[in-house]
Amino acid sequence: MTIETQTGVGTAVCRLDQVRREAGVAALVDGEAVAVFRTYDDEVFALSNFDPFGKASVLARGIVGSRTVRTAAGEEEVPFVASPLLKQAFDLRTGVCLDDPAVAVPTWDVHVVDGIVVVGGRRETL
Amino acid sequence: MAPHLRKQLVVVGHGMVGHRFVQAAIERGLTETYDVVVLGEEPRPAYDRVALTSFFEVGAEALSFLPEGAYDDPRVTLRTGAVVTGIDREARQVALAGGEVVHYDELVLATGAAPFVPPVPGKDLDNVFVYRTIEDLEAIREASRGARAGAVIGGGLLGLEAANALHQLGVQTHVVEMAPRLMAVQVDDAGGAVLKRHIEELGLTVHTGVMTELIDGDDDGKVSGIKFKDEETMPLDIVIFSAGIRPRDALAREAGLEVAERGGVLVDEQCRSSDEHVWAIGECAAPGGRMYGLVAPGYTMAEVVVDTLLGGGAGAFTGADMSTKLKLLGVDVASFGDAFGTADDCLELVFADAVAGIYKKLVVTENADGGFELLGGILVGDASAYGVLRPMVGSGMALPENPEELILPAGRGGGVELGLPDEAQVCSCNDVTKAQIKAAVSDDATLNDGGPCTDAGCVTRCTKAGSTCGSCKTVVKKIVEDHFAATGKTVDKSLCEHFAMPRQELFEVVAVHGYNRFDDIIEGHGRGRGCDICKPTVASILASLLNHHVLDGSNATLQDTNDAYLANLQKNGTYSVVPRIPGGEITPDKLIVIGEVAREFGLYTKITGGQRIDLFGARMEDLPKIWKKLVDAGMESGHAYGKSLRTVKSCVGSTWCRYGVQDSVGLAIELEMRYRGLRSPHKLKGGVSGCARECAEARSKDFGIIATERGWNLYVCGNGGAIPAHAQLLAGDLDRETLIRYLDRFLMYYIRTADRLQRTSYWMDAIGGLDRIREVVVDDSLGLGAELEAAMARHVDSYFDEWKATLEDPEKLARFVSFVNAPDTPDPNITFREERGQVQAAANDGPVSLGSTIPVGGAR
Numbered sequence: 001m002t003i004e005t006q007t008g009v010g011t012a013v014c015r016l017d018q019v020r021r022e023a024g025v026a027a028l029v030d031g032e033a034v035a036v037f038r039t040y041d042d043e044v045f046a047l048s049n050f051d052p053f054g055k056a057s058v059l060a061r062g063i064v065g066s067r068t069v070r071t072a073a074g075e076e077e078v079p080f081v082a083s084p085l086l087k088q089a090f091d092l093r094t095g096v097c098l099d100d101p102a103v104a105v106p107t108w109d110v111h112v113v114d115g116i117v118v119v120g121g122r123r124e125t126l
Numbered sequence: 127m128a129p130h131l132r133k134q135l136v137v138v139g140h141g142m143v144g145h146r147f148v149q150a151a152i153e154r155g156l157t158e159t160y161d162v163v164v165l166g167e168e169p170r171p172a173y174d175r176v177a178l179t180s181f182f183e184v185g186a187e188a189l190s191f192l193p194e195g196a197y198d199d200p201r202v203t204l205r206t207g208a209v210v211t212g213i214d215r216e217a218r219q220v221a222l223a224g225g226e227v228v229h230y231d232e233l234v235l236a237t238g239a240a241p242f243v244p245p246v247p248g249k250d251l252d253n254v255f256v257y258r259t260i261e262d263l264e265a266i267r268e269a270s271r272g273a274r275a276g277a278v279i280g281g282g283l284l285g286l287e288a289a290n291a292l293h294q295l296g297v298q299t300h301v302v303e304m305a306p307r308l309m310a311v312q313v314d315d316a317g318g319a320v321l322k323r324h325i326e327e328l329g330l331t332v333h334t335g336v337m338t339e340l341i342d343g344d345d346d347g348k349v350s351g352i353k354f355k356d357e358e359t360m361p362l363d364i365v366i367f368s369a370g371i372r373p374r375d376a377l378a379r380e381a382g383l384e385v386a387e388r389g390g391v392l393v394d395e396q397c398r399s400s401d402e403h404v405w406a407i408g409e410c411a412a413p414g415g416r417m418y419g420l421v422a423p424g425y426t427m428a429e430v431v432v433d434t435l436l437g438g439g440a441g442a443f444t445g446a447d448m449s450t451k452l453k454l455l456g457v458d459v460a461s462f463g464d465a466f467g468t469a470d471d472c473l474e475l476v477f478a479d480a481v482a483g484i485y486k487k488l489v490v491t492e493n494a495d496g497g498f499e500l501l502g503g504i505l506v507g508d509a510s511a512y513g514v515l516r517p518m519v520g521s522g523m524a525l526p527e528n529p530e531e532l533i534l535p536a537g538r539g540g541g542v543e544l545g546l547p548d549e550a551q552v553c554s555c556n557d558v559t560k561a562q563i564k565a566a567v568s569d570d571a572t573l574n575d576g577g578p579c580t581d582a583g584c585v586t587r588c589t590k591a592g593s594t595c596g597s598c599k600t601v602v603k604k605i606v607e608d609h610f611a612a613t614g615k616t617v618d619k620s621l622c623e624h625f626a627m628p629r630q631e632l633f634e635v636v637a638v639h640g641y642n643r644f645d646d647i648i649e650g651h652g653r654g655r656g657c658d659i660c661k662p663t664v665a666s667i668l669a670s671l672l673n674h675h676v677l678d679g680s681n682a683t684l685q686d687t688n689d690a691y692l693a694n695l696q697k698n699g700t701y702s703v704v705p706r707i708p709g710g711e712i713t714p715d716k717l718i719v720i721g722e723v724a725r726e727f728g729l730y731t732k733i734t735g736g737q738r739i740d741l742f743g744a745r746m747e748d749l750p751k752i753w754k755k756l757v758d759a760g761m762e763s764g765h766a767y768g769k770s771l772r773t774v775k776s777c778v779g780s781t782w783c784r785y786g787v788q789d790s791v792g793l794a795i796e797l798e799m800r801y802r803g804l805r806s807p808h809k810l811k812g813g814v815s816g817c818a819r820e821c822a823e824a825r826s827k828d829f830g831i832i833a834t835e836r837g838w839n840l841y842v843c844g845n846g847g848a849i850p851a852h853a854q855l856l857a858g859d860l861d862r863e864t865l866i867r868y869l870d871r872f873l874m875y876y877i878r879t880a881d882r883l884q885r886t887s888y889w890m891d892a893i894g895g896l897d898r899i900r901e902v903v904v905d906d907s908l909g910l911g912a913e914l915e916a917a918m919a920r921h922v923d924s925y926f927d928e929w930k931a932t933l934e935d936p937e938k939l940a941r942f943v944s945f946v947n948a949p950d951t952p953d954p955n956i957t958f959r960e961e962r963g964q965v966q967a968a969a970n971d972g973p974v975s976l977g978s979t980i981p982v983g984g985a986r
């Protein structure tokens with residue numbers, strides 16, 4: 001199903017309540033496997049489902065939580081998913097691996113419209 | 127150095143001291159200038175003779191100091207089964223039994239001692255033994271089969287150890303001592319009386335003040351009885367002599383070397399004999415005319431000789447600490463320092479509690495400042511203070527104002543904390559002082575791969591403190607902990623950044639508050655939103671406490687990879703399915719169903735190392751369909767995915783095997799069914815063997831049971847895996863009911879107190895060893911027994927099959943789809959290849975796209 005939203009056109013993949021808090025689901029978007037996550041405070045994020053370390057399409061099945069990351073600006077509470085295979089952590093917002101910043105997985109725009117999760121375009125950059 | 131300039135050093139005897147000598151020679155560089163040839167008479171390399179009795183539990187392999195059979199240093203040659211028959215001092219060579227001769231530049235005698243067998247008529251009969259080597263113990267074990275009664279002649283330290291071992295082998299045992307009390311060398315009359323009561327409580331019969339007149343034999347030349355002076359002959363089948371030892375100094379005598387009056391190669395403070403190229407160390411040596419029947423003085427002698435040969439004049443052997451602690455199961459006896467109060471002007475402080483069977487005596491003396499110093503003591507019935515008291519002897523340290531506090535039970539003012547001085551020798555077996563232990567953990571230490579030791583276990587490995595008799599371990603641990611505390615280096619016990627406590631504490635918190643949701647727990651006691659470490663930990667704790675479905679409500683998102691889908695994730699994103707096959711027993715019908723399921727879903731099948739069948743390569747969306755077929759055929763989840771009970775491995779046992787003495791399959795199935803689904807800190811495995819041949823490898827399991835003629839022996843805390851550990855005997859000859867009661871308690875105690883992902887063997891080390899487990903599980907010292915059993919009963923009563931329950935719950939089933947928006951499209955990322963006629967997982971280099979089969983829009 002293709003729907004119009006304020007921000008453009010995207011793929012409606014499921015109702016928000018089909019994604020449990022602090023968990024993910026895999027969706028097929030434009031022929032590709034995308035992992036859609038919902039955090040504790042109901043934010044949604046979309047990452048490629050493919051784990052570049054384990055080389056398998058599994059990220060949606062990982063544990064979602066938060067990790068404190070120390071940067072020059074101070075401490076930040078980062079929402080992340082741990083790969084179910086070998087537990088590398090990925091920042092849900094950017095797709096960057098928290099254990100190895102040289103590695104990142106692609107991310108997608110995603111919104112909730114009237115209780116429906118809509119995955120938009122794949123982001124060109126981080 | 128040119129090879130022809132190298133000298134040859136020959137060591138005769140590869141026992142405890144000979145081995146220590148070679149180790150020190152390698153470590154300290156003596157092998158730079160000497161080729162070392164070790165000639166040992168026994169068929170195997172040196173082993174831990176001090177721990178000889180545990181041979182019955184752990185076997186010969188575990189006792190070995192050199193399991194590989196050779197030293198790493200190529201300049202050392204070890205020859206076992208090589209008996210030296212003579213020394214030619216002129217030619218500087220030794221002769222071997224086969225006639226071969228070996229040249230030496232320096233000769234080190236480390237031939238140990240031999241048990242003394244008094245000239246009692248009948249001493250040469252069959253089934254008369256001594257207690258010194260692994261072969262002796264093997265023969266005793268063999269003879270104990272079918273034997274009813276036996277006697278150990280000699281009620282000293284070793285005699286009691288041998289007697290208890292014989293008793294444990296199921297033989298009714300008599301201890302025969304000529305002196306009026308047991309352990310006459312170490313313990314006084316009052317202590318001996320208390321000790322006798324303890325030994326009798328173990329089920330042994332003690333005869334003191336009796337003379338053995340003769341050992342009677344039957345027509346086959348086997349022992350049939352023993353006769354004491356002025357008494358009738360007592361029928362029995364085994365006699366073990368443990369009436370003292372004599373140094374093995376025959377080689378030296380025959381070679382004309384000086385020997386001490388009461389035996390032993392006479393040596394000086396450098397352990398050099400009357401021939402300047404011959405040295406003697408260990409029990410065969412008599413420095414200053416006196417031989418020492420303990421290992422620690424021997425170790426010191428070994429170090430001294432290495433020192434001297436290296437040219438360093440520092441070392442000298444000037445006497446030794448003869449402190450002892452009895453290693454008897456269930457009886458605490460220790461004697462140290464001047465135990466009999468032989469020094470002038472010494473005072474004795476005695477605490478005796480006849481009811482509790484405790485006798486403690488301290489020998490003290492007044493020092494120049496009017497305070498008291500400890501000279502020695504005897505502890506019977508409760509030797510817990512030994513580790514603290516022994517190093518105080520000779521340390522010059524003043525005792526607290528009321529020295530009796532040291533031996534009063536904790537409730538009556540005892541248990542005071544003591545600061546040992548740095549020079550105090552903490553480990554007497556290996557001569558390690560408090561200062562050396564502190565140095566090992568200090569920041570600038572280099573012992574541990576160039577860095578400081580990280581914990582007490584590491585200190586034991588690096589300094590040897592605690593590696594021999596083990597009695598100093600608690601003190602070593604305390605010193606290490608105190609050091610870390612003092613330097614502000616608290617060992618971080620946080621689970622992860624979200625919970626500043628270890629699993630054990632978290633377990634208590636959850637249990638006490640009755641929590642059943644992660645959100646409440648992290649809000650109340652943690653920070654942030656959790657991670658892949660604390661969430662599965664909380665999930666496991668909740669599952670242990672509540673035994674609910676792990677995929678219930680909000681707890682589903684806490685589960686680790688495998689638990690989340692009740693199957694094991696494979697590298698290509700598929701799952702494996704392992705139905706439970708209790709005890710490894712399966713009907714042909716079920717086997718056929720498993721085969722049919724595998725064929726229908728294209729699964730790779732393999733027999734696992736856990737006596738069951740694994741079906742690999744299942745797509746997530748197929749899992750429910752696979753389970754349904756298995757459940758309909760009467761099977762259930764095998765929890766291969768959970769940190770929970772895996773399998774209870776069985777051998778075929780008495781139902782078919784001609785050696786089996788109990789129904790091991792029946793018990794394995796019963797136990798697997800009892801503990802199935804039990805969530806725990808790490809996985810749990812069990813095993814049951816039908817006889818001592820141990821075909822089920824039960825001793826490599828967290829709990830292992832081995833059938834005996836009289837019931838079951840229960841072993842705990844073993845594992846295979848990366849660092850294998852043999853399970854240890856917790857209790858023997860149990861009936862079924864007692865066995866299950868102990869197991870219930872043991873498992874629940876582990877679940878409550880272990881750390882996350884800590885297998886039982888590590889947990890045992892962390893909580894204070896097998897003795898601690900025995901106190902809690904067998905003696906019920908914490909009074910927790912009933913509570914632990916009740917917790918297990920709740921688990922057993924509330925068990926259900928997770929697969930079946932999932933099939934019955936549409937909400938849980940909803941997650942088992944490939945794509946939330948395309949449930950009928952299989953994930954194109956999953957690929958297989960074929961090998962040996964079955965599928966295998968294949969890897970993809972990057973995500974696979976199906977192409978634009980679903981309409982999309984928006985910027986790309």
Ligand code: SRM
Pocket residue numbers: 694695696702703704732733734735736737738739740766772773809811826827844845846847848849885
């Ligand atoms: C399938 C099997 C190998 C086989 O083909 O035979 C196997 C496979 C796995 N083992 Fe194992 N182990 C299997 C028997 C064993 C055994 C042998 C035994 O049980 O007799 C051992 C040594 C004994 C022991 O555990 O003490 C064993 C020691 C381990 C370890 C190391 C544990 C340790 O304490 O060092 C791990 C890692 C862990 O658990 O953290 C492990 C972990 C694993 C995992 C679960 C790794 C994972 O997380 O995915 C493997 C996946 C299983 C799957 O996908 O189904 N497996 N594993 C065996 C399944 C037995 C069963 O029927 O359930």
Ligand SMILES: Cc1cc2nc3c(=O)[nH]c(=O)nc-3n(C[C@H](O)[C@H](O)[C@H](O)COP(=O)(O)OP(=O)(O)OC[C@H]3O[C@@H](n4cnc5c(N)ncnc54)[C@H](O)[C@@H]3O)c2cc1C
Pocket residue numbers: 138139140141142143144145165166167168175176177178179208209210211236237238239257258259284287374377407408409410418419420421422424453595
């Ligand atoms: C059951 C038991 C419990 C013990 N418990 C303790 C304890 O708790 N604490 C403690 O300090 N001590 C204890 N001991 C004593 C301790 O084991 C000895 O002090 C120690 O083994 C002495 O070491 P060693 O090398 O001198 O002699 P051994 O270990 O006996 O080694 C001597 C070796 O030399 C070999 N040998 C002898 N003659 C020849 C020859 N001609 N040619 C080749 N090889 C030869 C022998 O076969 C033997 O292998 C215990 C002993 C036993 C038997």
Ligand code: SF4
Pocket residue numbers: 777778779780783784785786787790815816817818819820821822
């Ligand atoms: S352990 Fe004993 S009973 Fe079991 S199969 Fe082996 S020999 Fe037979």
Ligand code: FES
Pocket residue numbers: 552553554555556591592593594595596597598599
């Ligand atoms: S005192 Fe025996 S090992 Fe330390």
